Structure formats: structure tokens, C-alpha cells
Amino acid sequence: MLSYPKSKHTSKQKHIYSMFYRMSKMANPFGVTVQQRVPVLAGTCPCSSLFTKVTKTITVVKKLNVGDRTARRIVLGLGASFWAQFMSMAGSAVGAKSFIASARQKGAVEEILKNVEWPEQFPFKSEDFQRFDESPDSLFYEAPRFVTHIDDPAIAALSKYYSKVFPPSNTPGVSILDLCSSWVSHFPAGYKQERVVGVGMNEEELKRNPVLTEYVVQDLNQNPKLPFEDNLFDVITNVVSVDYITKPVDVFKEMCRVLKPGGLAIMSFSNRCFWTKAISIWTSTGDAEHVMIVGSYFHYAGGFEPPQAEDISPNPGRSDPMYVVYSTKAFTT
Numbered sequence: 001m002l003s004y005p006k007s008k009h010t011s012k013q014k015h016i017y018s019m020f021y022r023m024s025k026m027a028n029p030f031g032v033t034v035q036q037r038v039p040v041l042a043g044t045c046p047c048s049s050l051f052t053k054v055t056k057t058i059t060v061v062k063k064l065n066v067g068d069r070t071a072r073r074i075v076l077g078l079g080a081s082f083w084a085q086f087m088s089m090a091g092s093a094v095g096a097k098s099f100i101a102s103a104r105q106k107g108a109v110e111e112i113l114k115n116v117e118w119p120e121q122f123p124f125k126s127e128d129f130q131r132f133d134e135s136p137d138s139l140f141y142e143a144p145r146f147v148t149h150i151d152d153p154a155i156a157a158l159s160k161y162y163s164k165v166f167p168p169s170n171t172p173g174v175s176i177l178d179l180c181s182s183w184v185s186h187f188p189a190g191y192k193q194e195r196v197v198g199v200g201m202n203e204e205e206l207k208r209n210p211v212l213t214e215y216v217v218q219d220l221n222q223n224p225k226l227p228f229e230d231n232l233f234d235v236i237t238n239v240v241s242v243d244y245i246t247k248p249v250d251v252f253k254e255m256c257r258v259l260k261p262g263g264l265a266i267m268s269f270s271n272r273c274f275w276t277k278a279i280s281i282w283t284s285t286g287d288a289e290h291v292m293i294v295g296s297y298f299h300y301a302g303g304f305e306p307p308q309a310e311d312i313s314p315n316p317g318r319s320d321p322m323y324v325v326y327s328t329k330a331f332t333t
């Protein structure tokens, strides 16, 4: 039984305990343990002993779950200090630097979403989706950023992954939706479909995206309703942006509605972000938790097959990591 320690903690610290308790409840019976990286939220530097205690407590919970099997521990994403994250964001205008290389176990990411015993209710609270910068997203994305947000090997890994799972180029009747799109979608070179729609915040970026046949400027945090008919798209992509969505279950429900039955939704992400605009549960957790968080969006939106995860990182530890969490729309919704 995990309980709050008796020591005097601030309400912020208690909230973090509560979040970990809820995440530990989501862990799967394979014994995959999430090891928390030290989260550093806007000027509130949590004491490291607090986090040591939390990690230990979660490990105990997991060991109980796995019975006599050896508990495996994922140590993903060495995380980042406030300054490393800050520099990464600032770097988006000048060519962002990679975070510290991650030490990872091969195949560990793929295990994270296997046989998860999801709690009945969505385990996150409204404060988990708050951002440090709560000003309208339209302000933050007002000026175009003609930059890439992940390094070239990560982009190449994503394009290669797409080339394996996308319908063949130029397949009649195929439509693709790129959510949180910009001037690049990282589709395989020369890839085309009759209809490729981008939804994003900056019109100049979207206009310049060569794979899009049309685009919509829409703030999904203000209006999660997608302006498309039911059962329209074969594939939905979202690259390094799922962490900016503050009403993820609403957006994922909409994704399900507009996907054709059997259609594929691919959420990909690395370990960097515009820190002030990412939701607090993202900035306070590491890569393994991110996989779990995105998996939970699919699960709680309903209408999707159980989500799966894949680590497509090109050169673990040497270039940006790249993870994919994906699912298909169930045929029986």
C-alpha cells in the first residue's frame, strides 16, 4: 500500500506523490517499473530525497505485482534539468541540442503498454494538464519556426517507420491527417496521397509544408472538435506535439471519430519540448512515463484497439530518441 509519507510536504509535493501513486496503479504486470527522473517545474526544485522515496516506493509496488519474477526496471531518458530543457527550447530557433543521451534496455519500451491494467477512471487531474505558460497558444505560435524539432537521425528513423506502416504512396482514396502540423511532416521522400490535411497553429508553416494538400489553422486546446466528417482518414500522425494537448481525451475521441475503422493513429515523440507549453505531467516525467501517458489517452478515449509502443530511436544514446505510440480504430465502435 502506497501512502503519503508523514513528513511535511508542500501541496505541490503532495500533488507529485499523488501523481506517482496514480501512475504506479497504471503499471503493467510485466514488472516494468518506471523510474522517475527528477522533474523540475518552473522554479520549484523538488528535493531529491522526496523523489528517491517515491522511486523506491513504486519499485516496491511493482515487485509485489510481479510475484516471483525478477522485476525489470526501465531506465529511460536520463531526463533533463530545467536549464537543459530551457536550452533545448531556446535552441528551436537556433538548432536545438539533444538532451543527455539515454541509457536504455533494448525492447523495454515495447513492453510498457503490454497488458496494462488501466484504472477504471482516467487517472489524471486537471492540474496535470496545466502549463507554465497558460497564455493563448496563438501567441506562442504566432511567428513561424522554420526549424526542425528533432535531429536528422530521429527524423530519418520516423520517415523509415512511416514507410513501413503507411499505405503505399498514391493509393486512390487514401487520406491522411497530420495533427499539430507545421512546415514538415517527415513523411518518406516523395510520399503523396490524394488528401493530406495538416492541422496546426501557424499558417505560414502549414502553407510551406510540401506534403499537405490542405490545412486548417485550429487551436485544439480551445476547440478539440476536428472539422472533418466521420470515418474519413486512413492514418493520423502527430509528431513531437502530443505533449501540448491539454484536453487529450477529447482530441483522441475526435481522432477515433474521423479515422476509418482499422485506421491507424501514430503519436511520435522524443525527449524534448517547448517546456513552457507542455503539460505539467509531461515535463515532470520521463520517456517511459510518456509512453504510458499517451497509451492512456488511447485507452480512455475508447474506440481504439489496445495501444502499442515502439522504440525507433536510431542510435540510442547518440542522437535524439524517438518513440511511437500507436493504435488502430476498432471495427466495432
Ligand SMILES: C[S@@+](CC[C@H](N)C(=O)[O-])C[C@H]1O[C@@H](n2cnc3c(N)ncnc32)[C@H](O)[C@@H]1O
Pocket (backbone or CB within 6 Å): 137, 141, 148, 149, 179, 180, 181, 182, 183, 184, 185, 199, 200, 201, 202, 218, 219, 220, 221, 222, 238, 239, 240, 241, 244, 274
Ligand atoms: C514542436 S512543433 C512540431 C511541429 C511538427 N509536428 C514537427 O514535427 O516539426 C509543435 C507543433 O504543435 C502545434 N500545436 C501546438 N499547440 C497546438 C494547439 N493548441 N492546437 C493545434 N496545434 C498545436 C504547433 O502548431 C506546432 O506546429
